[in-house]
Amino acid sequence: MKPFNLIKTKDPKDAVSQKKEQVQYIAGGTNLVDLMKKNIQLPDTLLDITDALSRQVDNQGRAIQIGAMTRNATVATNVMILRDFPLIAKAVLAGASPQIRNMASTAGNLLQRTRCPYFYDVTTACNKRKPGSGCSAYDGHNRMSAVVGYSADCVAVHPSDLCVGLVALNAKVHITGKDQKESVIPFQEFHRLPGNTPHLDNNLPEHALITSIEVPENLFGKNCAYLKIRDRDSYAFALVSVAAALHLDGDRIIEARLASGGVAHKPWRWLQAEQFLKGKRATASTFGEAAKLVVKDLKPLTHNGFKIDMLRGAVETALGQCLLD
Known part of the structure; x- marks a missing residue:
């Protein structure tokens, strides 16, 4: 693994201001550390934001707000979520392992990279790792790959279970940008299809930070x-x-x-x-x-x-x- 510096911040505004090309946010690290071990992502500095963002699930009247740093295990066992939004808990419990759910953050879950084997094998061509190099999976071993919305440049699939539950419930992603302005992205528009830019997984603006996920009140809790x-x-x-x-x-x-x-x-x-x-x-x-x-x-x-x-x-x-x- 490439040597790196580790710095911490407790202020989301400070986190956004420090984000640069070779500075990578880290929360639970359950995906990023793997990518660093495989030499897929090679940041010079890791910026620890675990104390900069909320770890709470809050009742907002006609919605709940899940803090960006809320652990997956907390989401799956929260009383409000189990009572009013059980689909979210069911999705979380279908994913990963108990140990990873104890570490993984909500925002990190949204931002995890594809698990395509060619993406993880740096000896093969992959447009997500190196744009323009080709997609080894398209004519290769593509058993796990996409069946809808793909392109010749990428056939990878998004790996999250939590995100499937959130998109079904019309969730919203709250972010803060480099200009310190708050904005909201509808969950259905947050992730991208590959097109000819498969290295871009989502529509999060460069250097922006996810602060929370909002899930609106609904009538799907019983069925x-x-x-x-x-x-x-x-x-x-x-x-x-x-x-x-x-x-x-x-x-x-x-x-x-x-x-x-x-x-x-x-x-x-x-x-x-x-x-x-x-x-x-x-x-x-x-x-x-x-x-x-x-x-x-x-x-x-x-x-x-x-x-x-x-x-x-x-x-x-x-x-x-x-x-x-």
Whole structure:
């Protein structure tokens, strides 16, 4: 690992002012340290911001505010989240291991890099590591890769489970910029598709700092599910995952939310299927038709065609599990 300096700050304004090209923020370090060990990121200085930002989950009336430094384990066990936003807790508990959840921060979860094996292998071409070098996964071993929204420049998928739950619930990302101005990015617009700039994972302005995540009040607390299909039960990234939530009046669907991980470069909302479900009866037949809409335009790569049937079944199952809560 390349030698580096470590400095600390307790002031978010100071953190933003100190951020430069070779100065990298560090919080839990659960992803960044791996990248440094692999010589993928080589900062001269790490700026520890763990004491600069909130670690609290606060009730804001018609929303909750999750501080940027709130540990994933805290999010998964918070009383307000378990009562009113259980989909978030379910998503967090599907990810990583207890040890990593104890260290990983909420903001860090949003900013984690792809887990594509070619990205981690510095002997291979990867446009995310070195723009313009090529995508080894496109014609390579792409079993874990995207089936929607990808480009010839990148077929990697976003690895977070928490982000799938947050995009389903229309969360918002609060940030502070280099000019010290506060602003908000809708969660659905925070992460990017690869296009011809796959090295840019998100729309966070350069040197800006995430301060909190806002999740608006909703009526999905009683009927929601998070289903993750992976190669092993513990500490594995999703082949496909589904966050499903229903607002019901009897057996009638007033509103639905569907999102997935393991399918695209960003957490993916199935908006057409959500619209289809609205006003329908919550039945296995209805869920089956919604699942068909989800997979109808997928474009699998050489080695991940199995994701079509897997995702269709996962959507049906997750929607069915919403009725069990």
